[in-house]
Amino acid sequence: QVQLVQSGAEVKKPGASVKVSCKASGYTFTSYGISWVRQAPGQGLEWMGWISAYNGNTNYAQKLQGRVTMTTDTSTSTAYMELRSLRSDDTAVYYCARRIAAAEFDYWGQGTLVTVSS
Amino acid sequence: QSALTQPASVSGSPGQSITISCTGTSSDVGGYNYVSWYQQHPGKAPKLMIYDVSKRPSGVSNRFSGSKSGNTASLTISGLQAEDEADYYCCSYAGSSTLVFGGGTKLTVL
Numbered sequence: 157q158v159q160l161v162q163s164g165a166e167v168k169k170p171g172a173s174v175k176v177s178c179k180a181s182g183y184t185f186t187s188y189g190i191s192w193v194r195q196a197p198g199q200g201l202e203w204m205g206w207i208s209a210y211n212g213n214t215n216y217a218q219k220l221q222g223r224v225t226m227t228t229d230t231s232t233s234t235a236y237m238e239l240r241s242l243r244s245d246d247t248a249v250y251y252c253a254r255r256i257a258a259a260e261f262d263y264w265g266q267g268t269l270v271t272v273s274s
Numbered sequence: 275q276s277a278l279t280q281p282a283s284v285s286g287s288p289g290q291s292i293t294i295s296c297t298g299t300s301s302d303v304g305g306y307n308y309v310s311w312y313q314q315h316p317g318k319a320p321k322l323m324i325y326d327v328s329k330r331p332s333g334v335s336n337r338f339s340g341s342k343s344g345n346t347a348s349l350t351i352s353g354l355q356a357e358d359e360a361d362y363y364c365c366s367y368a369g370s371s372t373l374v375f376g377g378g379t380k381l382t383v384l
Contacts, residue, residue, distance in 0.1 A: 191373070193320075200277070200378035201312070201320065201363050206371070215371035218275060251319055258308035258367040262331065264319035 158182040160252055160265035167271045168242050175238040176268045178252030185233035186210045189255040192226060192237045194248040195267075202248075206255055207235060242272045278303065278364055278376035285382040291352040294379045296364030297345060302374055304345035308367035311340060311349045314378075315360045323362075324349060351381070359383040 163177040178190060191206035205216035207226040214226050225238045235252055250268045253261035279297040286292040296303065296311075303309055309327045312320035322331050324340035327347060337352045347366070351358055364376040 193375075201314075201365075201375045203365070203373040203375055206373075217372065253320075257325065258306070259310045259365045259373055260308075260322065260325040261310075261312075261320075262322050264321075267319055 158254065158263045160254065160263055162250075162252060162265040162268045165269040165271070167273065170243055170272055170274055172242050172272075173238060173240040174242060174270050175236055176250050176252075176270070178235040178237070178265050180233045180235070180254070183254075185228075186230055190226070190228070190235040191253050191255045191261060192224075193251045193253060193261075195251070196245070196248040199248075204237070204250075209235065239270075242270075244272050246270065247272045275302075275368055275372060275374050278366060278374055280362075280364060280376040280379045282377070283380045283382065285384055286351075286354045287384045288354050288356065290354050291350060292354060292381065293351075294349045294362055294364075294381070296347040296349070296366075296376045298347075298366055298374070299345055302366040302368040303342065303347050303364075305369065306367045307342070309340070309342060309347040310365045311338075312363045312365065313358075313360045314363065320363065354383055356383050 159181045161179045189208045192204040207214045227236045252265040254263040311324040314320040327342045328340040339350045362379045368374045
């Protein structure tokens with residue numbers, strides 16, 4: 157069965173970086189893209205960007221350009237999302253999701269809470 | 275990219291039907307037939323309920339349906355059940371491989 161398993165919760169200081177992993181299993185990793193979506197406490201979903209696991213092509217949300225990098229390691233079927241220069245408003249649950257079509261995410265990770273606090 | 279506009283909350287009684295709207299622009303909702311809807315229960319990851327405006331993934335109840343007119347997409351839930359109480363988010367392709375979510379709607383089953 158398809159599973160996306162994310163790394164554990166993180167606590168970071170403002171200005172630091174965080175790297176969240178998303179290990180996929182149960183399907184051919186390079187056949188689909190991975191999107192990252194975050195959700196601040198009590199707020200809605202925010203699309204962060206996506207990466208093609210086939211060729212590594214990426215697209216990022218404009219507001220995160222320059223601070224976010226998404227990568228994959230096809231040897232371990234793992235996707236990564238690194239966010240730099242963290243601010244308090246980056247505090248959120250970060251989800252990875254398998255993207256199978258334009259706006260279609262059929263499997264999601266369990267979420268990773270990233271807390272940014274001094 | 276601005277978030278799509280959804281009502282903050284809707285409610286209905288068991289057995290009734292409700293509709294949640296999702297308004298965007300000609301650059302997102304109105305420009306593509308790539309609108310999806312996600313259900314999210316508290317503390318859980320979102321679940322895909324509708325994709326490509328009106329298609330239902332395998333395993334999703336046929337009580338859920340989607341449509342679109344112009345720049346507004348809609349999710350209709352018929353025969354409301356207690357388990358439908360959740361937050362619902364629309365999502366639209368916005369061109370150049372970018373996506374945008376709606377602000378979310380809290381559905382209360384009375």
